[in-house]
Amino acid sequence: MLSIGQVIQLEITSIASTGFGRGVFEDETPLSVFVPYSVVGDVLEVEITEKKKVYFQARIKKIISPSKDRQTPVCQHFMKCGACDWLHMTYDAQLRAKESLLRFFAKKVAIDLSSLTVLPSPQPLHYRDKVRVTNGGFYQRQSHTIEPISSCSLIHPALNKQVFPTSSSGVFAYDYADNKVSSSWASYDLDGLKLLHHVNGFVQSNTLLNQELVRLVCSKVVGDTVLDLYCGNGNFTLPLAKQGCAVTAVEGDKVGFSLLCANLKNNDLHATVLHQDVKALSLDTSSFDTVILDPPRAGCDGVLSSLSSSRVIYVSCNPQVALKEIRDSPYILKETFLVDLFPQTRHLEAVFILELKKE
Numbered sequence: 001m002l003s004i005g006q007v008i009q010l011e012i013t014s015i016a017s018t019g020f021g022r023g024v025f026e027d028e029t030p031l032s033v034f035v036p037y038s039v040v041g042d043v044l045e046v047e048i049t050e051k052k053k054v055y056f057q058a059r060i061k062k063i064i065s066p067s068k069d070r071q072t073p074v075c076q077h078f079m080k081c082g083a084c085d086w087l088h089m090t091y092d093a094q095l096r097a098k099e100s101l102l103r104f105f106a107k108k109v110a111i112d113l114s115s116l117t118v119l120p121s122p123q124p125l126h127y128r129d130k131v132r133v134t135n136g137g138f139y140q141r142q143s144h145t146i147e148p149i150s151s152c153s154l155i156h157p158a159l160n161k162q163v164f165p166t167s168s169s170g171v172f173a174y175d176y177a178d179n180k181v182s183s184s185w186a187s188y189d190l191d192g193l194k195l196l197h198h199v200n201g202f203v204q205s206n207t208l209l210n211q212e213l214v215r216l217v218c219s220k221v222v223g224d225t226v227l228d229l230y231c232g233n234g235n236f237t238l239p240l241a242k243q244g245c246a247v248t249a250v251e252g253d254k255v256g257f258s259l260l261c262a263n264l265k266n267n268d269l270h271a272t273v274l275h276q277d278v279k280a281l282s283l284d285t286s287s288f289d290t291v292i293l294d295p296p297r298a299g300c301d302g303v304l305s306s307l308s309s310s311r312v313i314y315v316s317c318n319p320q321v322a323l324k325e326i327r328d329s330p331y332i333l334k335e336t337f338l339v340d341l342f343p344q345t346r347h348l349e350a351v352f353i354l355e356l357k358k359e
Helices: 091-108 157-163 207-220 237-242 254-266 319-327
Strands: 007-015 021-026 030-035 043-051 056-065 116-119 130-133 137-139 146-148 170-175 180-182 185-190 193-198 225-229 246-251 272-275 290-293 311-316 331-339 350-356
Touching: 007 030, 007 056, 007 091, 030 043, 091 116, 091 319, 091 331, 116 207, 130 157, 157 170, 157 180, 170 185, 185 207, 193 237, 193 254, 207 237, 207 311, 207 331, 207 350, 225 237, 237 246, 237 254, 246 254, 254 272, 311 319, 319 350
Parallel strands: 030 056, 116 331, 225 246, 225 290, 246 272, 290 311
Antiparallel strands: 007 021, 007 043, 021 030, 043 056, 130 170, 137 146, 170 180, 185 193, 311 350, 331 350
């Protein structure tokens, strides 16, 4: 049995959902050891730092043989700042790790991911156009201590230039309409549409890949009538209305609903809009050709199982939860897309194309 402080040699064979590398130490029984900032293929000398119920955690003491996918981090704050997980890993390796994690989550709930397509981010660095800063820095990993930041490798150059020379606190976004940094209202483009959002509300912070995400979802809609649940500021509603769909859009958040209405008006588009909690919605969903679900991280809390539309497009920032909901629903998974909205981090975004099971 391993003990705290013990030094062992370990080969990293997979990546866990925590972003840590995993290796197996062969004792009387195989023991899982998780190591932050490691890469699949690394051979390491590690020191055991924590003993959990069924696994151990360790830190790297020495890289005996580096993985071919290990690279030098571009940021001086990496391993001190908690914003990034994988700057030490090539982007191709990050995508493979996320695909493996998604397949692992699906296997746990006995769902087949035979049709899985990966959409990489067109810009793996400096892609974020929204950022939350505390006293000119970010929190360190698993800590309330602030790491002062001079420049961040994830955020838009304009945000770097304006936010980090000061000890600012707050949320800031790059406004594509005015080419400036805003601490209140900002906007972004979607194939000729201009969408307004507020920095304190939800918006996809990878604008370049968000456009590809929206194109993907719109391309997978069948029929003319669409129900857009958790629609926010209209990220899917407006493009669907533009392409001629009759959209009913539902949003429970007051600010999000106001933005939805304003964005429709400003872009001269029409949709039926409902300011209502999605979970309390009483609609005959069988009358819609397609339902779009884009719930918060906690999932849709039984909403999927209550639907009866022939097709559902489930957009999830927490696929582990979404896959459990799909398993327990009247739908079968037809296609899966891994959309890498969050490069350099362990976070996953997926789009699941579902069809109603035939009786």
